[in-house]
Amino acid sequence: MSVANFHLLVLASYYILMLRGCLSCEGHLVALFVFGDSNYDPGNNNYINTTAGFQANFWPYGISYFNPPTGRFSDGRIIPDFIAEYAKLPLIPTYLDPKNNEFVYGANFASAGAGILVESYAGYTIDLKTQLEYLGDLEKQFRQSLGDEKTDQLLSDAVYLFSCGSNDYLSHADNNDNILYPYTHEQYVGMVIGNLTDVFKGIHEKGGRKFGISTVAPLACWPSVRAHRPGKTCNDELEIIINLHNQQLSKKLKELEKQLEGFKYSVFDLNTEVSNRMKNPSKYGFKIGDSACCGTGPYGGIYSCGGKRRIKEFHLCDNASEYFFFDSNHNNEVASRQYAELYWNGESNVTAPYNLKTLFEGEGSLALGREEL
Numbered sequence: 499m500s501v502a503n504f505h506l507l508v509l510a511s512y513y514i515l516m517l518r519g520c521l522s523c524e525g526h527l528v529a530l531f532v533f534g535d536s537n538y539d540p541g542n543n544n545y546i547n548t549t550a551g552f553q554a555n556f557w558p559y560g561i562s563y564f565n566p567p568t569g570r571f572s573d574g575r576i577i578p579d580f581i582a583e584y585a586k587l588p589l590i591p592t593y594l595d596p597k598n599n600e601f602v603y604g605a606n607f608a609s610a611g612a613g614i615l616v617e618s619y620a621g622y623t624i625d626l627k628t629q630l631e632y633l634g635d636l637e638k639q640f641r642q643s644l645g646d647e648k649t650d651q652l653l654s655d656a657v658y659l660f661s662c663g664s665n666d667y668l669s670h671a672d673n674n675d676n677i678l679y680p681y682t683h684e685q686y687v688g689m690v691i692g693n694l695t696d697v698f699k700g701i702h703e704k705g706g707r708k709f710g711i712s713t714v715a716p717l718a719c720w721p722s723v724r725a726h727r728p729g730k731t732c733n734d735e736l737e738i739i740i741n742l743h744n745q746q747l748s749k750k751l752k753e754l755e756k757q758l759e760g761f762k763y764s765v766f767d768l769n770t771e772v773s774n775r776m777k778n779p780s781k782y783g784f785k786i787g788d789s790a791c792c793g794t795g796p797y798g799g800i801y802s803c804g805g806k807r808r809i810k811e812f813h814l815c816d817n818a819s820e821y822f823f824f825d826s827n828h829n830n831e832v833a834s835r836q837y838a839e840l841y842w843n844g845e846s847n848v849t850a851p852y853n854l855k856t857l858f859e860g861e862g863s864l865a866l867g868r869e870e871l
């Protein structure tokens with residue numbers, strides 16, 4: 499090779515590295531901060547004063563992957579675990595676990611039972627506002643240890659992933675008639691979306707720009723909801739409310755994109771994906787779509803998995819991979835992996851307007867697809 503060609507090669511490599519967005523370059527890590535409820539809690543609730551209903555750090559939770567159980571509400575891994583893997587990050591550390599003190603790859607603040615409203619299961623969980631305060635505490639630590647410039651970079655490159663809303667509605671599901679009384683549906687959903695907006699704005703003020711959130715799942719037909727209803731039917735009012743929430747969520751995100759400088763987001767349509775799997779489990783590799791692997795009563799919907807909660811009796815299926823629902827409120831690991839794949843690089847009919855891969859890799863690498871390198 500001639501000297502001129504060699505120089506050209508060096509120059510070309512240099513530009514390619516710059517354009518790749520440095521997904522794996524030291525100092526340009528894209529961190530992942532996780533917020534929300536039991537769908538994303540990796541075990542924070544092991545370290546708070548709550549009850550076993552809001553904890554899952556006992557057998558048979560974790561049987562497919564973690565030994566001993568970590569506190570995840572699943573037989574195995576949950577969505578943030580797979581997202582971290584796809585983003586080439588280590589497992590995102592559980593914020594409240596005293597063994598963890600290194601958070602430059604991100605932190606998981608999620609807490610089972612948390613709603614968007616402080617009132618949802620108050621006293622048993624770490625609400626979303628407190629989770630945001632924890633991010634503020636971390637920001638202070640980063641500023642001390644990394645300095646302002648690196649901290650600003652870390653916070654603006656990072657992706658902020660949310661699973662929330664379910665508990666604001668599930669906590670009312672056992673009421674009769676107007677389940678949100680004294681609020682109308684519009685008033686209550688307005689408060690929920692209003693408080694979520696406050697949290698998004700709080701993160702944006704700290705420099706956060708990239709947000710991921712999923713629509714609320716069709717809880718109306720959850721095993722735990724049906725088991726408590728006369729006739730074991732789905733809760734039609736809950737379905738109407740959740741559809742309203744999901745519409746208001748999309749609308750609000752479009753507004754925020756216009757209002758907040760640099761705000762980018764990814765909405766994963768969990769609601770549709772769950773419905774499809776419950777209606778047609780075999781298409782997605784499940785044998786059973788409507789009943790829990792671990793629990794008791796109709797549809798395995800009595801929330802007794804593990805025998806440490808109010809009701810001690812429970813049964814466990816032979817193969818957790820065959821049941822879309824692991825316990826009466828949470829899907830199994832296979833479903834979480836399927837969701838994570840769609841969230842990561844799904845098409846815009848599932849994850850929009852950006853998917854997480856695009857948010858993590860940033861503009862540079864997008865212009866020059868990684869596959870083309």
Ligand SMILES: *[C@@H]1O[C@H](CO)[C@@H](O)[C@H](O)[C@H]1NC(C)=O
Pocket residue numbers: 547548
């Ligand atoms: C934990 O909560 C229970 C019931 O709410 C309370 O009686 C107890 O004092 C609390 N324990 C601690 C250590 O805060």
Ligand SMILES: *[C@@H]1O[C@H](CO)[C@@H](O)[C@H](O)[C@H]1NC(C)=O
Pocket residue numbers: 615616617688689690691692693696
């Ligand atoms: C947030 O929720 C509280 C109830 O916890 C409510 O009083 C308040 O109006 C809500 N905020 C917004 C902006 O909707």
Ligand SMILES: *[C@@H]1O[C@H](CO)[C@@H](O)[C@H](O)[C@H]1NC(C)=O
Pocket residue numbers: 783817818819820
């Ligand atoms: C459990 O079920 C899955 C999905 O049907 C299947 O692939 C796997 O082989 C089963 N495992 C055992 C131990 O039977």
Ligand SMILES: *[C@@H]1O[C@H](CO)[C@@H](O)[C@H](O)[C@H]1NC(C)=O
Pocket residue numbers: 770845847848
């Ligand atoms: C999205 O589009 C893909 C391919 O066009 C299709 O396979 C998939 O079923 C669609 N998903 C939904 C939820 O419509």
